[in-house]
Amino acid sequence: xxxxxxxxxxxxxxxxxxxxxxxxxxxxxxxxxxxxxxxxxxxxxxxxxxxxxxxxxxxxxxxxxxxxxxxxxxxxxxxxxxxxxxxxxxxxxxxxxxxxxxxxxxxxxxxxxxxxxxxxxxxxxxxxxxxxxxxxxxxxxxxxxxxxxxxxxxxxxxxxxxxxxxxxx
Numbered sequence: 105x106x107x108x109x110x111x112x113x114x115x116x117x118x119x120x121x122x123x124x125x126x127x128x129x130x131x132x133x134x135x136x137x138x139x140x141x142x143x144x145x146x147x148x149x150x151x152x153x154x155x156x157x158x159x160x161x162x163x164x165x166x167x168x169x170x171x172x173x174x175x176x177x178x179x180x181x182x183x184x185x186x187x188x189x190x191x192x193x194x195x196x197x198x199x200x201x202x203x204x205x206x207x208x209x210x211x212x213x214x215x216x217x218x219x220x221x222x223x224x225x226x227x228x229x230x231x232x233x234x235x236x237x238x239x240x241x242x243x244x245x246x247x248x249x250x251x252x253x254x255x256x257x258x259x260x261x262x263x264x265x266x267x268x269x270x271x272x273x
Contacts, residue, residue: 108159108182141166141174149216152260153203155195159183162203164210179206194242196222200229201246204253211253218255221262230257 106126110117147166150173154161161180165173181202183195190198200220204211220226228243229250 106158139175141176143176143210145214149211149214151203151207151211151216151218151255153196153199153218153220154262155183155192155199155222157183157188157195160195160199160202162199162206164203164207176210177207179203193222193224196220196225197228197243197246200225201249204250211255213254215254215256218257219260220257221260221264223259226257226259 106122107130109115110119110123144166147168150165150167152163152165159180159182161178163175163179164177165175167173179202183190183198187195187198200218204218218229229247
């Protein structure tokens with residue numbers, strides 16, 4: 105999100121150490137062994153999502169027979185001013201919805217694993233999905249939208265969710 109700010113109309117171009125750090129971090133990811141793999145419909149799919157105060161991100165991966173994972177595609181976007189005011193659960197749910205919609209052509213009609221570092225969403229979007237009676241309308245609508253997909257949702261600790269975490273910053 106920090107680098108996106110440089111591209112906004114009307115913003116002055118000012119390259120700071122923060123920009124340099126984020127640029128180097130992205131460059132490292134893109135040149136590492138986690139560069140994109142080709143899509144193979146016979147391999148299991150895993151989706152990682154994350155949200156920050158400024159953006160959401162997700163990674164679509166294949167799991168290979170040796171249990172290694174390779175990314176197929178990345179997605180991220182900056183949150184609008186109103187979305188930045190969402191609660192944490194809403195932003196994390198938005199990250200899931202954004203990522204699943206972005207990769208719909210790969211995911212629709214296929215079983216996949218969805219990993220999030222926000223544990224409450226595993227109950228709301230999980231197999232035994234139970235929307236709390238006081239669930240927000242927004243999350244309820246998103247749960248209905250996600251119901252058409254065949255996925256198992258898993259909690260993953262934040263420190264293990266770095267593929268999506270980097271994209272949401």
